[in-house]
Amino acid sequence: MNKQKLPFWRTPSGWSAIGLIAAASYFLFVEHGEHVFPYLPYLILLLCPVMHIFMHGSHGKGHETHTNDEQTFKEQTEDNDQYRQGYIEGLEQARKERRKTESDNAR
Template identity: 40%
Template sequence: MNHDHNEAHVPSFWRRPAGMALATAALIAGFYLLREHWGHVMGFWPYLLLLACPLMHLMHGNGHGGHDRHPQAPGRAQDDKQ
């Protein structure tokens, strides 16, 4: 497959005017939906918080202890200890 690297980059759907209009309409609809059903949503807050923890771990991708895999610049470890 031959791809020309000089082609103009097409912006993603969300960067186009139609995507921005759809996102704005979705935010407005979500606001009014949440406003009308706030009493129902408040009962689910503890469950949503518990669900957020594993979802954040899945979205992060590295899991626990992911920072020790990155190489450090020489002399960086001595600078942090002082």
């Protein structure tokens, strides 16, 4: 027997959430419609990033088994000497530029 976990919206808590959202939406649009409708285009645009954040939550769950073959950042940089050399050179260059701008600002 294959037991699958129900999505949130099909649980009793999900149905309650749907009911509360529906009731709040009804009163928002019926009682306060003239305050809400001018801002509706902005609310729809605001909904896009919110949906993007919440809809990415289910990507890849339960479809793959992950192995612990991934290296830590430290191991990756130790394995890649060129990366480490470039990183150090970039830090030194940034420090030199910062010192130069600080000395120019002090004048």
